[in-house]
Amino acid sequence: MRIALTRSVSPGIVQCELTHIAREPIDVDMARAQHAAYEGLLADLGCRRIRLPDAPACPDGVFVEDTAVVLEEVAVITHPGAASRRAETTSVAEALARYRPLVWIQPPATLDGGDVLVLGRTLYVGLSGRTNADGVDQLRRLVEPFGYRCRGIEVRGCLHLKSAVTGIGEESVLLNRAWVSPDPFAAFEKIDVDPAEPHAANALRVGDVVLFPAAFPRTGERLERVGLDLRTVDVAEFTKAEGGVTCCSIVFDL
Numbered sequence: 001m002r003i004a005l006t007r008s009v010s011p012g013i014v015q016c017e018l019t020h021i022a023r024e025p026i027d028v029d030m031a032r033a034q035h036a037a038y039e040g041l042l043a044d045l046g047c048r049r050i051r052l053p054d055a056p057a058c059p060d061g062v063f064v065e066d067t068a069v070v071l072e073e074v075a076v077i078t079h080p081g082a083a084s085r086r087a088e089t090t091s092v093a094e095a096l097a098r099y100r101p102l103v104w105i106q107p108p109a110t111l112d113g114g115d116v117l118v119l120g121r122t123l124y125v126g127l128s129g130r131t132n133a134d135g136v137d138q139l140r141r142l143v144e145p146f147g148y149r150c151r152g153i154e155v156r157g158c159l160h161l162k163s164a165v166t167g168i169g170e171e172s173v174l175l176n177r178a179w180v181s182p183d184p185f186a187a188f189e190k191i192d193v194d195p196a197e198p199h200a201a202n203a204l205r206v207g208d209v210v211l212f213p214a215a216f217p218r219t220g221e222r223l224e225r226v227g228l229d230l231r232t233v234d235v236a237e238f239t240k241a242e243g244g245v246t247c248c249s250i251v252f253d254l
């Protein structure tokens with residue numbers, strides 16, 4: 001069975017953290033409608049939705065991806081780089097404890113799940129404004145016993161590694177070379193985002209399907225041209241909060 005962990009949109013999302021983009025008004029009702037459609041799509045793809053408790057005091061609580069890295073053998077609860085987001089992890093740990101043994105990233109290390117791209121047995125970990133070198137080292141120590149390798153990757157100009165590169169197939173990645181070097185992904189087939197769509201590298205692979213933001217049709221066409229089964233979803237209100245399609249869920253198999 002496949003699980004998708006999600007959390008409802010807080011009215012406080014209008015005060016969310018922003019790092020690389022300017023604040024624009026977020027329509028909370030619209031964000032909720034988009035979130036419901038996103039959850040619906042995950043359900044259509046066979047995921048059992050598990051909703052975390054509402055967290056109205058956490059402006060960015062909907063972006064659950066950043067709070068944990070779930071592997072087959074273990075779930076790593078993060079210590080998010082933004083202090084305002086640290087309270088989000090408690091309820092995520094409680095929910096995940098039913099499915100995986102838990103381990104924790106401890107301060108002064110910081111790590112956001114959005115910086116952890118799992119491709120096979122390798123964890124590519126963004127060295128970003130949110131994840132520090134200690135975070136990469138701690139993650140390495142926590143997952144090496146299970147046979148995973150960790151590779152720190154410099155990220156520039158965007159929030160997280162997965163803003164710059166995501167896996168779209170067993171052996172292919174979608175990336176924006178302005179934000180991440182392609183060199184660590186030499187073994188993978190690479191699809192570049194359309195230059196007019198720098199934020200398009202964040203795609204969510206669920207089984208053989210790729211969830212993709214409707215706002216990036218040019219990159220979407222590139223993906224369809226190589227035969228990917230794309231399902232588009234409108235996440236425009238989340239884009240204004242510097243989020244994308246990966247960040248609104250944690251998807252894992254039981």
Ligand code: CIR
Binds near residue numbers: 019113160244246
């Ligand atoms: C933040 O800055 O933390 C949120 N406004 C956006 C987090 C997006 N998370 C993600 O892409 N994994």
